[in-house]
Amino acid sequence: MRELLTSGLNLSIVRNLILSGVALAFGGGAALAGPLLPSSQKTYASACLEKVVSFERLIEICALGLGDAGASAQQRQKMRSILAWQYYFADENSKAQALFEEMLSDDHRSDEAILGLGWVAYDADDYAQASDLFSQALQLHPGAEAVAGLASSLWRSDRIGFEEASQRFQAAQAIDPEYRWALREEAWLNVEHGGTFDRAEILFQAALEIDPDDQYALYGLTYIYTELDRWEEALQAANRALEIDPSYLAVLSRRSLAYLFLDLPKLSLKDGQALIKAAPEDVGGYVRVARAMNALGQRQQALAVLANANAQLGYNAYLVHWLAKFYFFEKSYAKAEAQLNRIMAKEEGDYFDYKLLGRVYLGQKDYEQARSAFDRGMALTSDTSWLRYYRSRILIAEGHYNAAEAEFDTAVAEGLPVSKLDRFIAYLVGQRQYVQAIKMRVRYENMAD
Incomplete structure (x- = not known):
């Protein structure tokens, strides 16, 4: 859940700022120029606790503050909390986890520490552990974050169904109507549960009514609109999200797709190339580039892009599917079949793979194999x-x-x-x-x- 949370819990000063929608800005490893303390009347501990320094310096200030003598047990807990959440939102979860565990060691009933550990487990896809921690936090403090975190963990580990998960997310929203994470997570629940996009769109829009700069809700709308072929709306949502966060690669990928279907292949190609530059290990950019090249009448180059990515990055079912598809477009049925069989050999074939494989066999007039492929695809959708x-x-x-x-x-x-x-x-x-x-x-x- 890499984002700014908006819960109803009255936690630390940093958390309260986060709840208000203040974005954290983290510097690199080097300290910023100038003295760390803004005044000779401040100590590292007081600067950490009072939040009188910029967010860029909080990690260093609070770490030093914990070494100050004279702070009370509660003040040390508060500094640990501020520092732990700073690490968490800086994607340094191991350091955040260590601090949350220290907090719990000093106070085994610290609902904030348990909640923090729950999110660390959740981000590691350890939904069983996250469920246990959120449940503990919920018993100590019935807050919106614990309710929604537990709902999502149980749902994503297949321990509750769609209806119960929906009710739990709505309960979290009842506790805190402005808890955007619960709104968005219920929206994704609807998207992933049979593609019920109408309700998901309403929920993403509700999050944007709370914060028009919620780039995660804008990505959700971009995703829905591309799935529904509402390409103009998808482009508008994607552009807005990228204004807020130009490095949001998932949005960039969807915008490339929108450009493609709006008959703007050169812009689609530009976004695809930007994806490759930003994440050369991710196959998505290569597929976007190849599709744009194909639309520009450069299928041979598109095939070369996919084949080279396949050679450099190794097997990836999504990449292999598109390599097979372009061979199919060229009526190179044997090559397309060979690529798809790589997917089938790993038992990773989905509906789209079987659909394409059936069409390959249909092109070869192998009707028995084609029927078998289509039948297997029908079992998956x-x-x-x-x-x-x-x-x-x-x-x-x-x-x-x-x-x-x-x-x-x-x-x-x-x-x-x-x-x-x-x-x-x-x-x-x-x-x-x-x-x-x-x-x-x-x-x-x-x-x-």
């Missing part, structure tokens, strides 16, 4: 419309024309664009099924009326 369409083409090739028409009708009923009727009828005509093709056209025209 609730939206089977496209796979039914491709199965209907197999049925035409095999001479089962009435069954093909019935399969096509089912595909349309499940959401296949009716525009695919033209192609389907062309396949019927290709098999000299003229009467059936005419009747089917008339039937669909009557349905439209």
Whole structure:
């Protein structure tokens, strides 16, 4: 959860500033120029506790403050808390964890220390440990953060279902209506649970009403809009998020995709190249660059980009899928099949992989293998419309024309664009099924009326 939290807990001074939406700015390893203490009347301890120094210096000041003599046990706990959260938000979780553990050692009922350890475990994807810690924190202090953290940990470890998780997130929001993390996490719950985007969009918008500069909510909207082909809205949300945080690579990737579908491939390519420069070990940038090059009529170069990334970075299912797809576009079916079989050999095939593999076999006129691939893909998705369409083409090739028409009708009923009727009828005509093709056209025209 790498972000600024907004909970209702009355924690340390730093936490309260965080709750108000103040962004922390951390310097590098070197200290800033000038004296650490702003006044001769301050000690390191008092400067840490009173927050009279800039955020850039808090880590160094508070670390020195803990070495000052004379601070009470409660003051030392408070300094540890300030320093621990500073480390946490600086992505130095091991140092944060050590301080939270020190706090707990001195006070085994420190709900803040337990909560902090919960977030450290959560960030490490140790949801079982995080659940236990959030549950302990909740017993000590029924705050919004503990409620939402527990809900997310239980959900992400498959220990509660969608309905219960939703109720728990809403309970956290009832405690603190301005707790944006709970709003966003419930939104992602809706996205990941069957793609219920309407509710997710409402929740992301609610977070933005609390803080218009919430880049995480803006990314959520960008994601939803790209999934729904609302490309102009996706571009607007992405641009706003990148104004706030130009280094937000997930947004940059989605903006590259939006540019591509808005027929702006050169801008898409620019974003893809920026992704590679910022994260050369991440395959996503190479795929974005390749897709933009393909749109610019440079498929051979796109294939080279993907092949080189594959050679340099090693196996990655997402990268291999797109390499196979471009081979498929070139009708290099054997090469496409070989790449997809790498994915299948690792038992990592998803709906998109089986869909593409079926189309590869369909291109090779290997109908038995194609049907098997489409059937396996259907077992992995609730939206089977496209796979039914491709199965209907197999049925035409095999001479089962009435069954093909019935399969096509089912595909349309499940959401296949009716525009695919033209192609389907062309396949019927290709098999000299003229009467059936005419009747089917008339039937669909009557349905439209």
